[in-house]
Amino acid sequence: MQPAFLSSFEWKLCALAAAAQAPGPSRRFPIMVLTEAGTHEEREPEQRSLFAACEFAVVWGLEGVVSHCQPLLDFPELAQWVRGLGLRLATFGGKNNRADLVRR
Numbered sequence: 001m002q003p004a005f006l007s008s009f010e011w012k013l014c015a016l017a018a019a020a021q022a023p024g025p026s027r028r029f030p031i032m033v034l035t036e037a038g039t040h041e042e043r044e045p046e047q048r049s050l051f052a053a054c055e056f057a058v059v060w061g062l063e064g065v066v067s068h069c070q071p072l073l074d075f076p077e078l079a080q081w082v083r084g085l086g087l088r089l090a091t092f093g094g095k096n097n098r099a100d101l102v103r104r
Contacts, residue, residue, distance in 0.1 A: 005030040007066050011056055018060050030063035032090065037071040050078065057087050064088030069095050 006017050006029045014033050021028060035053035053065045065082060069091040072078050082089045095101050 005032055005063060007032040007034050009034045009036075011053075014056075014062060015060050018062055030088075031060075032062060032064045032066050032088065033057055034066045034092075035068070037067045050082070054082055054085055054087060058085055062087075064090070066090045066092060069093040069101075073101060 008014050011033050014031050017031050033053045033056055035050055036048055037050040050065065050067050050071055053067065057065055064087040067089065070093060072091060073095060079089055
């Protein structure tokens with residue numbers, strides 16, 4: 001079976017999914033919050049912030065954050081900061097498909 005995780009731009013759904021599962025590593029599906037990280041203004045203010053997403057993930061004991069890739073391309077040190085909080089980090093966005101921009 002392929003590994004899977006749950007994620008949503010609706011952070012309340014992430015909190016509900018976390019509450020419905022056993023806490024910590026025994027969760028059947030890890031949960032990660034999605035954020036546009038300042039790239040789109042139509043989201044709720046807290047959903048537009050990578051920092052707010054990380055704070056929410058820590059408070060709710062979530063696995064991590066899925067962020068739009070642009071802020072991490074602009075400020076690569078953010079990736080280390082997120083990981084330093086004990087969170088996993090994944091990204092999305094068109095630039096994820098450019099081999100010249102993908103880094104470990």
